[in-house]
Every structure is written in C-alpha cells, then in structure tokens.
Amino acid sequence: MEENVALKPRGRFGLRYWTDREDLLGPLFLFPAVIYIIALVGIPFLIALAYSVTDVTAGNTSLDFVGLRNFQAILKTPQFLTSLGNTIMFTVISQIIIIILANILALILSTDFRGKWFARFLIMLPWATPIALGTIGWLWLLDSKFSPIDWVFRYLHLLGEPGALLGAQKNLFYLGRLELAKASIILIYVWRMLPLSAVILMAGLTSIPQDLLDQADVDGAGFWRTLFQIKLPLIIPIMSIALLFSLIFTVGDMAVVYVLTRGGPVYYTQILPTWAFYKGIESGALAEGAATALFLFPVLLAVAILVLRFSRRTEVT
Amino acid sequence: MAVIEIKDLSKHFDDVRAVNGVDLAIPEGELLVILGPSGCGKTTLMRMIAGLEKPTSGVISIGGSDVTELPPRVRPIAMVFQSYALYPHMTVFNNIAFPLKAHGNISKEDIQKKVQWAADTLGIEKLLDRKPRQLSGGERQRVALGRALVKEPKVLLLDEPLSNLDAKLRASARDELQRFQRRLGVTTIFVTHDQIEAMGMGDRIVVMSQGKVMQVGTPQEVYHDSANTFVASFLGSPGMNFIEKENFLVGFRPEQFVPQEIAGQKDELQLFPFSVKRVEYLGAEQQVYGVVEGSAEEKRVIANLSSEMHVEIATGETYNFAVRKQQLRFFDKETGLRIEPRPL
Numbered sequence: 001m002e003e004n005v006a007l008k009p010r011g012r013f014g015l016r017y018w019t020d021r022e023d024l025l026g027p028l029f030l031f032p033a034v035i036y037i038i039a040l041v042g043i044p045f046l047i048a049l050a051y052s053v054t055d056v057t058a059g060n061t062s063l064d065f066v067g068l069r070n071f072q073a074i075l076k077t078p079q080f081l082t083s084l085g086n087t088i089m090f091t092v093i094s095q096i097i098i099i100i101l102a103n104i105l106a107l108i109l110s111t112d113f114r115g116k117w118f119a120r121f122l123i124m125l126p127w128a129t130p131i132a133l134g135t136i137g138w139l140w141l142l143d144s145k146f147s148p149i150d151w152v153f154r155y156l157h158l159l160g161e162p163g164a165l166l167g168a169q170k171n172l173f174y175l176g177r178l179e180l181a182k183a184s185i186i187l188i189y190v191w192r193m194l195p196l197s198a199v200i201l202m203a204g205l206t207s208i209p210q211d212l213l214d215q216a217d218v219d220g221a222g223f224w225r226t227l228f229q230i231k232l233p234l235i236i237p238i239m240s241i242a243l244l245f246s247l248i249f250t251v252g253d254m255a256v257v258y259v260l261t262r263g264g265p266v267y268y269t270q271i272l273p274t275w276a277f278y279k280g281i282e283s284g285a286l287a288e289g290a291a292t293a294l295f296l297f298p299v300l301l302a303v304a305i306l307v308l309r310f311s312r313r314t315e316v317t
Numbered sequence: 318m319a320v321i322e323i324k325d326l327s328k329h330f331d332d333v334r335a336v337n338g339v340d341l342a343i344p345e346g347e348l349l350v351i352l353g354p355s356g357c358g359k360t361t362l363m364r365m366i367a368g369l370e371k372p373t374s375g376v377i378s379i380g381g382s383d384v385t386e387l388p389p390r391v392r393p394i395a396m397v398f399q400s401y402a403l404y405p406h407m408t409v410f411n412n413i414a415f416p417l418k419a420h421g422n423i424s425k426e427d428i429q430k431k432v433q434w435a436a437d438t439l440g441i442e443k444l445l446d447r448k449p450r451q452l453s454g455g456e457r458q459r460v461a462l463g464r465a466l467v468k469e470p471k472v473l474l475l476d477e478p479l480s481n482l483d484a485k486l487r488a489s490a491r492d493e494l495q496r497f498q499r500r501l502g503v504t505t506i507f508v509t510h511d512q513i514e515a516m517g518m519g520d521r522i523v524v525m526s527q528g529k530v531m532q533v534g535t536p537q538e539v540y541h542d543s544a545n546t547f548v549a550s551f552l553g554s555p556g557m558n559f560i561e562k563e564n565f566l567v568g569f570r571p572e573q574f575v576p577q578e579i580a581g582q583k584d585e586l587q588l589f590p591f592s593v594k595r596v597e598y599l600g601a602e603q604q605v606y607g608v609v610e611g612s613a614e615e616k617r618v619i620a621n622l623s624s625e626m627h628v629e630i631a632t633g634e635t636y637n638f639a640v641r642k643q644q645l646r647f648f649d650k651e652t653g654l655r656i657e658p659r660p661l
Contacts (some may be wrong), residue, residue, distance in 0.1 A: 015495070025372055179610075209400065209402070211398045211399075211400045211402040212402050214367075214369050214396075214398070214402070215396070215398060215402035215404075216390075216404075216415075216419075217368075217369065217388070217389045217390055218367055218368075218369070218389045218390070218394065218395065218396045219390070219395075219416040219419050219468075220390040220419035220420050221390065221392075221415070221419040222390065222419075225418075225419055229415075230404060233406045234405070234406060265617065279439050314406075316405035316406045316448070316450065
C-alpha cells in the first residue's frame with residue numbers, strides 16, 4: 001500500500017542545516033588538530049629558533065640576541081661533531097639496511113603461503129611497541145653480564161672458551177665496546193622501522209596490476225628481471241615515501257640512544273637529539289641545546305622536499 | 318597441421334567448472350575467435366593456453382610439443398591483454414624491446430632492428446620515445462601488438478583487445494587487425510564477447526557457454542547452422558526466434574521473418590499469423606515485436622524489416638508473415654540440439 005506522505009517542512013536552521021554546511025564543518029573538524037600542532041610543535045619550534053640565536057640559559061632566561069654565535073660555538077666542540085657524525089652514520093647505514101630488508105620482506109609477505117597473517121602479525125609487533133620499552137627490552141638482551149645472546153653463543157661454543165670464534169671472554173659487552181655499541185644502535189633502528197617500511201612496500205607491490213606481472217611472465221621475464229625491471233621501478237615512488245618516514249624517525253629519535261648507551265662509552269655514541277638534551281636540558285645551556293637540535297633542520301627540510309618531488313616525478317600513472 | 322592442439326582441457330576453481338572438457342585443434346595461420354558471454358570460461362581457456370593458469374586436467378600442445386606443464390615464458394606464444402598492460406615506466410621502445418631483452422642472446426643491433434620493424438609495420442615509429450601515458454587508446458593497442466609480435470610467436474593470443482577503444486575506432490581497428498594478421502600469417506586466438514567482432518574477423522568461431530564448447534565453425538556455419546538453441550539465440554541481435562511445437566522447437570532469424578507479400582512464391586513458404594504488439598523504428602530497419610498465434614506457448618517473436626521494404630505495420634493488428642521453408646531450423650525441446658526438419 002502506498003500512501004502519499006506530505007513532506008514535512010524542515011526548520012530553516014535545524015540539525016540537517018548545520019550538518020550540511022561543509023564550509024563550517026570542515027574548519028570545525030580541523031580545529032583540534034591545528035591547535036594541537038600549533039601548541040605542541042609550532043610554538044616549541046619557534047621558541048627553539050629564538051633560543052638558538054640568543055644567550056639564554058636555564059639560570060638566565062633573558063633573551064639577548066647573539067646571532068649565529070651558538071652555532072659557531074657548538075661546531076668547535078668534539079661532542080657536537082661526534083654527535084653529528086653519528087647521527088649521519090646511524091641514519092645512512094640503518095636506512096640502507098632497512099630498504100634492502102624491507103624489500104625482501106615485502107616480497108615474501110606479498111606471496112601466498114600458509115600462516116601468512118601470523119607472519120605479518122609478528123613482523124608488525126616491533127612497530128606496535130613503544131620505542132622506549134622496546135629499547136629497554138634490547139638493553140636486557142645486550143646486558144654486559146646476563147645477555148641471553150651471549151648465553152646462546154656460549155651454549156654453541158662460539159664464546160667463552162679458549163679458541164672460540166668470538167673470543168675466550170665470557171661476554172661480548174655489546175654496549176661497552178664502541179663498534180658493538182654503534183652496531184647495536186643501528187640494529188635497533190632497523191628492528192624498529194623495518195615493519196612499517198615493509199608494510200608500505202607491500203602495499204606498493206600489491207598495487208601493481210596483475211596484468212603487468214602476467215605480461216612480464218608471457219614476455220619471458222624471470223624472477224630477477226621482473227623484480228628489477230618491473231616491480232622495483234613501479235614502487236619507487238612509494239619506496240621513497242617509506243624511506244622518508246623512516247629517515248625522519250631515525251634522525252629525530254633520542255629514546256634508543258638515551259636508553260641504550262646514554263651516549264657512552266664516554267660520548268662516542270651521542271647523536272644530535274641526545275646531545276641537545278644533555279646540553280640544553282641537563283646542563284642548562286638552553287641556547288646551545290637549541291642550536292644543536294636545530295642544526296640538521298634545514299638539511300632535513302631539503303631532503304623531505306627533494307624526496308617528495310622525486311616521488312611525484314617517478315609516479316607513472 | 319594443427320599448431321595448437323587442446324585435448325579434454327578442464328579448469329575447476331573449487332566447485333566452479335570454468336572450463337570443462339574442451340577439445341580444439343587450430344591450424345597454422347588461422348584467426349580463431351573464442352566467443353561467449355562473460356563468465357563462459359573463454360578468458361580462462363586463453364590463460365591456460367598462455368600458461369598463466371594451470372589446467373586441472375587435459376593436454377595443451379603447441380607446435381607439436383606438449384606445453385601443459387611449462388611456464389608462460391618458455392611457451393612460443395605472445396599475448397595482448399585487455400588492458401594492454403604496457404609497462405608504464407618504460408618508453409614505447411623499451412616496452413617493445415622487453416621480450417627481446419628477456420629472451421637474451423639477442424644483440425643490441427638486432428633488438429634495434431626488430432623494434433624498428435615492428436614500429437614500421439604498425440605505424441608507430443614516431444612514438445618510440447614516448448611513455449604509455451602519453452598515448453591514445455589506439456596507439457597503446459598498437460604498441461601492445463608490436464611488443465607481442467617482436468617475439469615472432471607461433472601463436473598470438475588477444476584478450477578482448479578492442480574493448481578499450483571507443484566505438485568508432487573499434488571498427489577501423491578491427492579491419493586493421495585482421496589485415497595485419499593475414500599479412501603476417503601468425504596463428505591467432507582472439508577472445509571476445511562481441512559477436513560483431515567475432516563474425517567480422519574470425520576464420521572460425523568457437524562459441525562457448527558455461528565452460529563448454531557449444532559449436533566450432535565459420536561465421537556462416539555458426540550463424541546459419543547453429544548446433545543448438547544457445548548458439549542460435551546468442552548470435553544475431555536480436556537472436557533467433559523460437560516457436561514451440563508439441564515436442565520440438567522451430568527457429569528462424571528475425572530478418573527471415575517478413576510479410577507474406579514480400580516473401581514471394583507461396584509453395585516454398587511457411588506462413589505464421591503474426592499478432593503485432595509493438596513496432597520500433599530504427600532508421601535503416603524496423604523491429605516488430607509480437608506473438609505467433611496458435612503456437613503451443615505464445616513466445617515473443619521479433620521480425621526485423623528493412624526500411625526499404627516500405628511496409629506499414631500497425632500495432633494490435635494480425636498479419637500473415639512468412640519464412641522460407643529452407644530457412645526454418647528445428648531443435649530438440651529437451652536438449653536444445655539441432656534435429657532434422659519435421660513437418661509443421
């Protein structure tokens with residue numbers, strides 16, 4: 001049975017009226033995010049900028065302009081130069097390892113095998129762990145006396161007896177020996193960022209049309225040719241985005257070094273974020289701390305712009 | 318000798334029998350069209366010939382050797398996909414050269430020569446430095462064809478290669494593709510759901526339905542001597558008319574069903590009283606919808622009259638329409654298969 005229902009006239013400023021006003025709702029919904037970014041990123045950033053060109057300290061908070069003197073000063077300290085070198089080295093090496101492993105992992109995970117979802121779940125776990133807690137876990141694994149890794153080496157007779165491959169001493173003292181400490185830090189960066197990069201690349205691989213892969217197959221391309229001439233070139237745009245994410249995270253993170261080595265032995269594993277923290281917060285030299293923290297900002301900004309442009313330029317569809 | 322021989326080929330996806338016991342032999346140089354509605358298994362059949370799909374059972378041999386277990390890259394075939402599947406990051410030159418490079422053992426100069434030959438043949442010499450996204454639909458199709466041909470395949474597989482072109486371009490592309498195939502003489506399998514493409518291009522047509530081959534024959538054979546009611550009603554637009562008799566079906570084509578006055582000599586004709594329900598004027602022709610009175614179940618029947626016949630047909634009237642007796646086709650009511658003529 002059909003009945004004619006008279007359309008009820010709506011109140012001119014009823015709920016429907018307001019919920020249809022995209023010009024009002026858009027800004028309204030964006031507002032919290034904008035406030036958040038201004039309060040927690042924008043203002044501190046501006047304060048840091050201001051601090052870096054003044055003589056402010058924790059004891060004397062008057063802002064007297066000193067130009068680039070802070071930057072000149074920090075460039076003369078060996079701690080800063082070591083931190084800068086470490087930041088660059090840790091970042092570059094970890095990114096290279098990440099991009100290679102992430103590609104391999106993404107290729108494996110984008111094929112079909114039993115228990116795939118479980119493998120994906122396990123691989124995503126490091127990304128779901130708070131970075132500081134994850135690093136504390138690693139701190140225990142790399143403990144100078146009780147390291148389970150050393151225990152496994154001893155069990156396999158690779159360590160702790162005369163003539164063993166890794167030496168006759170009982171422990172490897174990962175965080176006490178400079179090269180091992182650096183390697184440990186890089187290892188944790190890789191462990192931390194690999195899942196996200198792999199998942200991003202996996203999404204990229206999945207988005208390649210099956211027709212193209214079938215065509216490559218019909219055209220006679222084997223596994224390696226398909227990988228290097230079809231798959232990788234097609235995911236370069238998304239790969240550069242994955243790289244950018246991981247790069248910015250790695251350069252900006254202080255938790256790993258702070259928890260793991262506190263910059264030691266001596267200051268040889270300091271990186272810019274931890275050194276800025278020790279200098280600016282712990283020893284109160286706010287101006288030099290700010291200058292240290294901001295030092296790489298122009299470089300990062302340029303890298304980000306370049307990567308984004310590159311990513312857009314290499315996009316093919 | 319047959320270049321491709323397919324024996325009892327089946328592909329089952331779980332419970333779905335996508336291809337179900339297909340036998341085919343395709344002689345050298347033939348352009349064979351596989352025609353059927355979507356989901357009839359025609360693309361699966363082609364993908365099995367290409368090696369992209371593994372048969373559940375059956376044997377495929379190409380050029381006399383069994384390729385059933387071989388991967389696509391070692392089969393002497395080339396394929397053009399519906400989407401053309403051009404590598405978007407490569408220039409036209411590199412797209413066409415790709416199968417040659419993948420093959421290995423071909424010198425740079427030879428690659429250059431072969432790509433140039435393909436480009437000349439297809440008229441795309443000027444496009445060699447472009448990327449696929451800078452090409453029109455028709456140009457993309459040629460590039461895809463060029464890439465397929467440089468391999469000098471024994472068999473060329475085309476999966477609905479014209480369906481991405483607009484209607485106008487399709488007609489000329491059809492013509493071009495056919496001339497091209499004749500000139501090169503490459504054995505070609507062409508999959509389509511478009512019967513105009515199939516009728517216009519195929520040396521022979523394979524009509525498929527629900528994973529099975531319904532009929533194999535020249536366009537004339539499948540149209541005029543359809544093996545069963547599926548083929549008869551699938552081909553032609555509109556398809557064959559059927560009138561139910563006690564235990565069989567009588568079929569005739571809409572264009573063979575004309576007013577008695579026009580049909581000519583009476584002794585050769587089968588007359589039907591045709592009650593007209595609707596007339597559709599389409600310019601070159603008019604389609605007349607109605608029912609034949611006195612048939613067991615009054616099914617809708619369509620007459621397709623050329624505008625040149627200059628006949629006035631009014632809705633609601635009954636006319637004497639006729640079909641030449643030799644044009645009547647008879648089918649079994651249960652199985653749908655063609656049977657010998659019966660007296661009406």
